[in-house]
Amino acid sequence: MKGKVLTEEHKRKISEKLIGIKRGKQSKEHKKKLSESHKGKKFTEKHKQNISKAHKSKQSYPWKGGYRSNNLPFYDTYAPQIEWCEEVRKSPTDKNILEVRCTYCGKWYTPKLQEVTKRIYSINGKQQGECRLYCSDNCKKVCPIYHKTPETLMKEDAIRAGRLGWLELNREVQPELRQLVLKRDKYQCVKCGSDGPLHCHHIYPVSIEFIESADIDNCITYCIDCHKEAHQKDGCGYGQLRMEVC
Numbered sequence: 001m002k003g004k005v006l007t008e009e010h011k012r013k014i015s016e017k018l019i020g021i022k023r024g025k026q027s028k029e030h031k032k033k034l035s036e037s038h039k040g041k042k043f044t045e046k047h048k049q050n051i052s053k054a055h056k057s058k059q060s061y062p063w064k065g066g067y068r069s070n071n072l073p074f075y076d077t078y079a080p081q082i083e084w085c086e087e088v089r090k091s092p093t094d095k096n097i098l099e100v101r102c103t104y105c106g107k108w109y110t111p112k113l114q115e116v117t118k119r120i121y122s123i124n125g126k127q128q129g130e131c132r133l134y135c136s137d138n139c140k141k142v143c144p145i146y147h148k149t150p151e152t153l154m155k156e157d158a159i160r161a162g163r164l165g166w167l168e169l170n171r172e173v174q175p176e177l178r179q180l181v182l183k184r185d186k187y188q189c190v191k192c193g194s195d196g197p198l199h200c201h202h203i204y205p206v207s208i209e210f211i212e213s214a215d216i217d218n219c220i221t222y223c224i225d226c227h228k229e230a231h232q233k234d235g236c237g238y239g240q241l242r243m244e245v246c
Contacts, residue, residue, distance in 0.1 A: 073098040073116045081120050086133065102135035103175055104143040105196055106182045109135040132175075138197065145175055177214055185221035194223040201227055 006014075067074055075098040079088045082100075091097035091110060098116065099108045111133050121127035129147075134140045140147075178200040188195050201222045222230060 067096065068113070071113045073111060073113045078116050078120070082116065082123070085123055086119070100133050101179075102139055103132040104134055104139035104146075104178075105198060106179055106187055107135055107196070142197070143175070174214060177216060177219065180216050181219040182221055184216065188221070189223035189226050190221055191226045192223060194226075197224055198222070199224060199227040201230065 075088075075090050075096055078098050082088060087101040089099050089108065091099045097110055099110050101108055115131070115133055118127060118131040119133055122129060122131040130145075132143075132146070134143065134146070181200045182198060187198070189198065199222050201220050203218050203220060
C-alpha cells in the first residue's frame with residue numbers, strides 16, 4: 001500500500017468496516033468463517049486462565065455484574081458519601097453491594113439505588129426532605145418522623161421538653177434515641193425475645209416526665225404485642241405514671 005493514495009470512497013468503506021467490527025456488527029459471512037476456523041481447536045491452559053480472569057473482572061464492575069440492572073447500590077461508590085450520617089457495611093453475601101441500617105427498626109438491608117441517590121441529594125441540600133432509608137413501607141408508616149416537616153418535629157420536641165402544652169403525639173421516641181435503645185437491647189424484645197417489629201417504650205410517660213423523655217435509661221425495647229400488653233396493666237396505661245417496668 002506504500003505510495004498509494006486512497007480515494008475518499010475507499011476510506012469510507014474501511015472506516016465503516018472497522019466501526020462495524022468494534023461494535024460487534026460483523027457480517028454473517030464473517031461470523032461463519034470465524035466459527036469454522038475455531039472448530040476442532042482446543043483451548044490452551046493460558047487461554048483458559050485468560051477467560052477465567054475476564055469473568056472475574058466482569059464481576060468487579062456494576063455495569064458488567066448486573067448491579068445496575070438489579071437496582072443495587074455499589075458499596076465503593078456510595079458508602080463514602082453517606083457513611084458520615086448512616087451506618088453502612090458491605091453485604092455479607094456480596095462485598096460489592098452496600099447495606100445500611102433501617103432508620104426505624106435498625107435492621108441491616110440493601111436499599112434500592114434510587115433511595116441512596118435521593119438520600120445523598122437530600123443531605124447535600126439538592127432535594128427537599130430527609131429521604132431517610134427504610135427497609136419496608138411498614139417502617140415508614142410507623143416511624144414518628146417520616147414525612148414530617150422540620151417545623152412539626154421542632155414543635156413535638158418542644159412539647160416533649162415541656163416548653164409547650166401536651167398534645168396527642170406519636171408516642172415513639174426520637175429516631176436517634178430509638179437506635180441507641182434497640183442496640184443496647186440487641187434488637188430484640190426484652191420480654192419475649194422477639195426480633196420485630198419492635199417499639200421503644202418509655203418507662204415513665206412523656207406527659208409526666210418531660211426531662212427524661214430523651215433518657216436512654218427511661219426507655220426499653222418491646223415488640224408490638226408486649227408493648228400493647230404493658231399498657232393494659234394497671235398503672236401502665238397511657239398518661240399514667242409508672243413506678244416500675246411493666
